[in-house]
Amino acid sequence: ENLSYYSEEMEDCANDYAAYVLELVEVAKKNSSDPVILIEQRLDYSRFVESGFGTGDCVIVADGTLTIVDYKHGRGILVEAENNPQMMLYALGALEIFDGIYDIETVCMTIYQPRRSSVSTFTLSKDDLYQWAEDTLTPAAELAYAGNGDYQCGEWCQFCKAKHDCRERAEYNLELAKFDFRLPPLLTDEDVEEILGRIDGLVSWANDIKEYALQAAVGGKEWHGWKLVEGRSNRRYTDEVVVAEVVTAAGFDPYEHKVMGVTAMTSLLGKKRFEEVLGGYIEKPQGKPTLV
Known part of the structure; x- marks a missing residue:
């Protein structure tokens, strides 16, 4: 199974x-x-x-x-x-x-x-x-x-199939350009508050546009002024089992030894057993401040 x-x-x-x-x-x-x-x-x-x-x-x-x-x-x-x-x-x-x-x-x-x-x-x-x-x-x-009515931009846009090329969404997010992207000290408190309320949507929209353009380029589309290049990659083993055997034969220990993370340990012990055995050794540090 x-x-x-x-x-x-x-x-x-x-x-x-x-x-x-x-x-x-x-x-x-x-x-x-x-x-x-x-x-x-x-x-x-x-x-x-x-x-x-x-x-x-x-x-x-x-x-x-x-x-x-x-x-x-x-x-x-x-x-x-x-x-x-x-x-x-x-x-x-x-x-x-x-x-x-x-x-x-x-x-x-x-x-x-x-x-x-x-x-x-x-x-x-x-x-x-x-x-x-x-x-x-x-x-x-x-x-x-009937294809009529007004388009409405909001947090629900992230689930829409047209999120990457919807003109209403683009116009909504580009309204932030009215601030000319001035440095925060030159903005009023009201300006900052308005931007804070919309900046997550702006970032999400920008990332959707980038992903759409990338996938289109991978599919063969050419964008004027842009070209598709290979990104940075990291080296990796082709066969970890063989690597471990070779390093061991050379007289070295190829493994890292450290305590499992909380999530992995919970999966190992099971939620109930985890609380019984390790409940007294778990703490939750104060989170990083964030504006909501």
Whole structure:
């Protein structure tokens, strides 16, 4: 069996998620003798968004309450459930299936993100959800499907396929040029605050442009004033096993001997055993100051 993608952390996250879902099921049983529990359920909300559908990680339906749970394994971005459009779309899709069968009044949406130690829940009434769909969702979806409406630049751009050549994103980030990139002492406090709020997006956009141009050049595209060259590389062994044997035969020790890092040691011992054996020898130094 191929376990090359296995990690104990992922197994722990999956087990904790399953335990959390089972807790929700027990709560649902208090309100309904036979709640419906669906895993990886296709949710069609095309009545509100043309051709719209998604997959609900977990859907629990009981009299009075519809619960949607979305598992997110990533740790890069903390995702909140409050007014989260994806979760609200999934809830609409679930209502399309069950609203006529169960007397649903409340919709509860949870994003379970274990690697950020986050369980974010947002609850609203079914009527409020339908009102959002009518007033906000459907009009915006119709504009987008027709190719109209206004482009909006924001942190979501990092997930867009057009992030590297989107003109709206370029214009948004190039607005910082109005400061002429003056040195900070020549900027007002308000200027610095505005730049701080947008500089991460500027750096991300610039890196996306560089990566896009590089991959295009590798594929054969020529950029005027630029050429593709071989970057710096470091020497490496062609066969570490043979190297170790040769160095040992020469009378030397080819291995480094040092204590494993915390992550590697946790993988070796297991999370529970690690805490039992080494919990008293772990510290977390104060982090480097950063502006958020």
